[in-house]
Amino acid sequence: xxxxxxxxxxxxxxxxxxxxxxxxxxxxxxxxxxxxxxxxxxxxxxxxxxxxxxxxxxxxxxxxxxxxxxxxxxxxxxxxxxxxxxxxxxxxxxxxxxxxxxxxxxxxxxxxxxxxxxxxxxxxxxxxxxxxxxxxxxxxxxxxxxxxxxxxxxxxxxxxxxxxxxxxxxxxxxxxxxxxxxxxxxxxxxxxxxxxxxxxxxxxxxx
Numbered sequence: 116x117x118x119x120x121x122x123x124x125x126x127x128x129x130x131x132x133x134x135x136x137x138x139x140x141x142x143x144x145x146x147x148x149x150x151x152x153x154x155x156x157x158x159x160x161x162x163x164x165x166x167x168x169x170x171x172x173x174x175x176x177x178x179x180x181x182x183x184x185x186x187x188x189x190x191x192x193x194x195x196x197x198x199x200x201x202x203x204x205x206x207x208x209x210x211x212x213x214x215x216x217x218x219x220x221x222x223x224x225x226x227x228x229x230x231x232x233x234x235x236x237x238x239x240x241x242x243x244x245x246x247x248x249x250x251x252x253x254x255x256x257x258x259x260x261x262x263x264x265x266x267x268x269x270x271x272x273x274x275x276x277x278x279x280x281x282x283x284x285x286x287x288x289x290x291x292x293x294x295x296x297x298x299x300x301x302x303x304x305x306x307x308x309x310x311x312x313x314x315x316x317x318x319x320x321x322x
Contacts, residue, residue: 127322132263134176136211137165138223138276139255146255147272150318153257156268165257168223169215172294176211176258178271180314207301207314209256209273212294216285218243224278224297226251251277256299267322273315275302 137153143164147153154161161167183204187196213220218241221227228244256276261268279298287293303313 127262127265127267130260130262130267130269132261134171135167135259136171136176137161137167137257137259139164139257140166141252141254143255146274147257147270147316147318150268150270150320153270153272153318154259154268156320165255166219168211168213168220168297170213172212172214174212176209178209178258179207181206205303205314207273208279209258209276209299209301211297213297214292214294216293216295220295220297221285223252223254224280224283224295226278226280251280253277253302256301265322267320269317269319271315271317273299273301274304274307274313276300277302 135154145164147162150156152162153165182202183206185198185201185203187199189196213224218227218230222230222243225245226248228246228248231242231244233240233242253275254277256273258271258273259268260270276299279300281298283296283298285293285295301314305313307313
């Protein structure tokens with residue numbers, strides 16, 4: 116018997132499955148207190164406060180959490196610095212490539228202006244102004260994943276997120292579908308206590 120024979124692997128704790136991403140509307144002020152506040156785990160219907168962003172690339176969704184670490188306090192009488200490696204600042208961000216690049220998604224990812232319906236022309240159409248807004252719109256951003264075998268659902272709900280419109284681009288061509296790289300900055304809500312998750316919360320279905 117070897118070392119690996121003594122390692123217990125619980126399949127239900129392994130997640131494999133595509134994600135759904137969605138954002139709250141711009142006027143949504145509440146924050147989910149449970150998984151069902153985002154999605155119904157039986158019908159898979161999203162809460163009315165959220166708008167799905169549609170299909171994504173096969174790379175899925177990346178959620179990143181970073182701690183900037185303190186270099187420490189050098190002491191002449193010690194070979195190591197005091198407090199070295201302690202966290203000084205935390206940050207979070209997410210990124211995904213949206214494959215549905217309609218104006219509704221572009222409006223969110225590029226901080227576009229209000230969509231306008233144009234009728235009475237040769238074809239019905241809509242228009243999105245590309246302006247230079249002075250501030251970004253804050254929304255709740257949610258990532259929903261269901262494991263393909265256990266059907267277990269987990270949700271990452273992130274507070275005070277804004278689009279990182281920094282070199283975001285779409286490549287319009289004949290060969291590949293036009294994807295839209297969408298990066299999200301997650302800001303901590305300083306009015307929320309630490310044990311309530313200033314950045315957000317993760318929910319996981321228990322079986």
